[in-house]
Amino acid sequence: KQKTAYEMQRGLVGSEMCIRDRYQRRVHGDYTAKEKAKLEKDLAVERKKRTTYEALMKKKMSDCAKRLKDLKKKISAAKETFAKKTEEIAELEDLERQRVAMKEELSDLEAQIMKFDSDAKMLKNTIDTTCADESDESVATQCKDYKTQYSDITSKIGELKKKVQSTKDAYFKLQKALIDCVSQFTT
Numbered sequence: 347k348q349k350t351a352y353e354m355q356r357g358l359v360g361s362e363m364c365i366r367d368r369y370q371r372r373v374h375g376d377y378t379a380k381e382k383a384k385l386e387k388d389l390a391v392e393r394k395k396r397t398t399y400e401a402l403m404k405k406k407m408s409d410c411a412k413r414l415k416d417l418k419k420k421i422s423a424a425k426e427t428f429a430k431k432t433e434e435i436a437e438l439e440d441l442e443r444q445r446v447a448m449k450e451e452l453s454d455l456e457a458q459i460m461k462f463d464s465d466a467k468m469l470k471n472t473i474d475t476t477c478a479d480e481s482d483e484s485v486a487t488q489c490k491d492y493k494t495q496y497s498d499i500t501s502k503i504g505e506l507k508k509k510v511q512s513t514k515d516a517y518f519k520l521q522k523a524l525i526d527c528v529s530q531f532t533t
Contacts, residue, residue, distance in 0.1 A: 438524065442524065444520055445520050445521060452510060452514065452517065455513065459503055459507060466499045466500055466503065472492055473492045476492065
């Protein structure tokens, strides 16, 4: 048999004994009407708290789901922007390669013009000095060849100058497109 608190220590009074008695009633389900009413009220409060907590958690879960959906949209938009910027970078790189190639072509054309200009000046000097007296048939034939070469060279120089001008026009259009593309990329 279990000893009572009073039996265990004779100095226990009042509240200590009540604690023991309350414990025994709960174990055996022996409640008073007042205790049952209080327990039912406490249980109702706890149920209400639980319902409120569950509703709050549902709302938080719903909010989290909405935020997750918004974040997924933002990630998708960021991926699209990244893909677009990657395409713009590729376009910029392609335009830059074209610009460099055109600049090299312009340098080559200008070098050719300078060479042909130099050849034309030497040929003109040769014509001026050699062809002063075309009475000799061999000199006349030689002068005719020189003049034909000079005409060909000056014609070639004219063609090259036109090509340089059209290449410069294309170069400046390309440079403007490159500038436009860079300004679009930075926005």
